[in-house]
Amino acid sequence: AEGVRPMSDLCGYFRRYEAELGAIMEHYVKELAKGRLLSIIHINELLLYLLTGKCRGGTACGVEAAANFDLLGGKVYACADFPAEASVGEIAPDGLLSLRGSDLRQLVAYKEELGCQWCGIHAYCGGRCPVQAYIGGLAQLQQYCTLMRLHVGVVQEYLPEIVSHLDKHHLSCQSLYDRSAYLCQFTDVTP
Numbered sequence: 001a002e003g004v005r006p007m008s009d010l011c012g013y014f015r016r017y018e019a020e021l022g023a024i025m026e027h028y029v030k031e032l033a034k035g036r037l038l039s040i041i042h043i044n045e046l047l048l049y050l051l052t053g054k055c056r057g058g059t060a061c062g063v064e065a066a067a068n069f070d071l072l073g074g075k076v077y078a079c080a081d082f083p084a085e086a087s088v089g090e091i092a093p094d095g096l097l098s099l100r101g102s103d104l105r106q107l108v109a110y111k112e113e114l115g116c117q118w119c120g121i122h123a124y125c126g127g128r129c130p131v132q133a134y135i136g137g138l139a140q141l142q143q144y145c146t147l148m149r150l151h152v153g154v155v156q157e158y159l160p161e162i163v164s165h166l167d168k169h170h171l172s173c174q175s176l177y178d179r180s181a182y183l184c185q186f187t188d189v190t191p
């Protein structure tokens with residue numbers, strides 16, 4: 001799925017993904033019924049978004065905020081996964097930072113074409129990965145968007161049961177966060 005071209009067997013991939021995620025969620029709910037909160041960090045993070053109504057406010061990596069940069073070989077990148085030609089600046093031999101502009105919103109301009117602002121899961125997703133957009137193109141991004149909507153939809157199917165078990169065992173949103181969701185901020189994996 002992480003290629004530079006759209007997935008060739010999208011329907012098959014989606015069927016497998018839905019079945020496998022469903023099996024994971026069945027196990028998750030079964031354990032939660034016993035009062036055991038599993039540390040599946042991205043499931044717990046998604047549950048927090050669904051339960052609190054929080055809005056991510058940008059892509060998961062936040063690249064458009066221009067607040068964090070990666071340094072590779074004296075070059076500055078909005079993300080280390082961008083190819084060499086996508087550097088946004090450099091470190092001069094004297095150690096001074098030189099950026100070619102600080103407005104990185106153009107890195108997420110594809111969100112307009114995808115219609116992210118009208119998508120029902122944008123509050124959680126925040127828009128696809130800018131590196132995916134740069135390397136894979138719009139067709140691949142649209143596939144990822146569809147996959148993300150499937151992912152959220154499968155988890156939402158279990159939400160009433162999850163809420164019931166959380167209440168029964170006095171587990172709060174803070175429990176979800178403390179158990180594992182906080183780790184998402186330290187990953188470079190987008191939803």
